[in-house]
Amino acid sequence: MGRSHTTATALALGIFLSPPGSLSFTPPAIGQPIALAKKQSDALNAYDNALSRFKSILGERRGQIRSNQRLPNLPGQALYLARINMMSAYKDLTDALPTKIGRPNKFGIPPAYFDADNEPLVDEYRKLFDIMEAPPVNAQNSATPFEDVVDLGIAIARARGLDATNAEAAGRISLGLFFAETNGNQNIGNARSNKYKGSLQTGPSEDQNGRRKWAAIKKSIAAFDPALSLRDDKEEARVGNLDRRLNHWTAVRDALMNAHADLFPQIPVIVKTLPNPIDQLKLFELIQIIPTPTRSALKSGSLVVYRVSDPTVMGYLRNNSIFAFGQADRARTSATFREILDAMWLFNAKFERALSKFEEIKAR
Numbered sequence: 291m292g293r294s295h296t297t298a299t300a301l302a303l304g305i306f307l308s309p310p311g312s313l314s315f316t317p318p319a320i321g322q323p324i325a326l327a328k329k330q331s332d333a334l335n336a337y338d339n340a341l342s343r344f345k346s347i348l349g350e351r352r353g354q355i356r357s358n359q360r361l362p363n364l365p366g367q368a369l370y371l372a373r374i375n376m377m378s379a380y381k382d383l384t385d386a387l388p389t390k391i392g393r394p395n396k397f398g399i400p401p402a403y404f405d406a407d408n409e410p411l412v413d414e415y416r417k418l419f420d421i422m423e424a425p426p427v428n429a430q431n432s433a434t435p436f437e438d439v440v441d442l443g444i445a446i447a448r449a450r451g452l453d454a455t456n457a458e459a460a461g462r463i464s465l466g467l468f469f470a471e472t473n474g475n476q477n478i479g480n481a482r483s484n485k486y487k488g489s490l491q492t493g494p495s496e497d498q499n500g501r502r503k504w505a506a507i508k509k510s511i512a513a514f515d516p517a518l519s520l521r522d523d524k525e526e527a528r529v530g531n532l533d534r535r536l537n538h539w540t541a542v543r544d545a546l547m548n549a550h551a552d553l554f555p556q557i558p559v560i561v562k563t564l565p566n567p568i569d570q571l572k573l574f575e576l577i578q579i580i581p582t583p584t585r586s587a588l589k590s591g592s593l594v595v596y597r598v599s600d601p602t603v604m605g606y607l608r609n610n611s612i613f614a615f616g617q618a619d620r621a622r623t624s625a626t627f628r629e630i631l632d633a634m635w636l637f638n639a640k641f642e643r644a645l646s647k648f649e650e651i652k653a654r
Contacts, residue, residue: 366481500544
């Protein structure tokens with residue numbers, strides 16, 4: 291990043307590199323280049339500092355893990371915030387100096403938010419989270435984790451009265467949630483929270499609520515899908531007294547029943563309103579992030595133009611990397627659902643992987 295400091299110097303000195311006579315006595319113009327150069331230089335310094343901080347925390351966590359040191363509580367939170375701050379500072383820099391917008395990156399992040407030269411840092415970030423969020427040794431994996439998610443989504447949707455086509459959409463949406471929450475990894479922990487864990491990242495009360503709801507529809511599912519019901523019996527016997535969020539099958543089942551099953555009957559309307567499959571997945575992910583406003587938006591009959599302005603809701607969005615980058619985004623006090631869906635671009639790559647995996651499962 292040595293060129294950044296060179297650029298900063300050039301920006302600071304830019305006014306002195308103007309052609310002779312350009313700084314003649316024209317008072318209205320004299321302060322403008324100075325102010326602009328200072329804004330750009332400040333933005334560059336802020337980005338350099340944020341990037342340095344991100345690198346520092348990456349190195350600190352890697353060193354702690356390599357030397358088997360005890361990690362701090364919520365070891366991923368500082369890493370997460372450092373990544374957010376780096377991207378925020380870069381967005382402020384590209385707003386102040388658009389020429390800093392570089393080439394596309396492999397993560398599909400808009401180039402105005404991320405310098406592709408930093409791809410190795412984010413790769414390291416992901417590797418550290420994989421270590422810090424590894425499932426505990428007593429977690430009960432499935433040999434068919436993706437198929438399980440799809441099968442459960444379809445069965446729950448059928449129990450809610452959906453036809454085959456819309457039940458299949460429920461299976462696809464369920465798989466999208468699995469990728470959104472855990473990148474498709476089963477039974478993981480959460481390096482940013484002591485409350486949430488498992489394949490769909492639920493808290494204890496959410497898991498218990500989903501389990502109760504599943505018991506209420508289990509007989510109806512057994513009537514049309516006895517094989518799935520038998521699998522469920524086997525997993526229940528297997529899990530015993532273990533936290534059900536640490537068994538992939540029961541974690542997914544209870545999470546879908548808790549938050550999403552009640553919305554499955556609205557899938558026909560949702561698909562009509564949001565024909566883009568990735569938008570559909572984003573909407574159901576918002577049930578995880580801001581459930582009450584999302585349900586209100588669906589009930590309104592004007593989903594895409596429904597506006598949220600509650601500061602707490604906007605805070606939940608930012609805590610999930612939506613309107614979280616740069617001063618302009620963070621200054622937002624409200625947003626329509628169309629704007630929210632568009633701002634969920636960090637989810638795009640995950641959902642594209644989910645859709646590809648779903649097509650593989652269908653083909654088999």
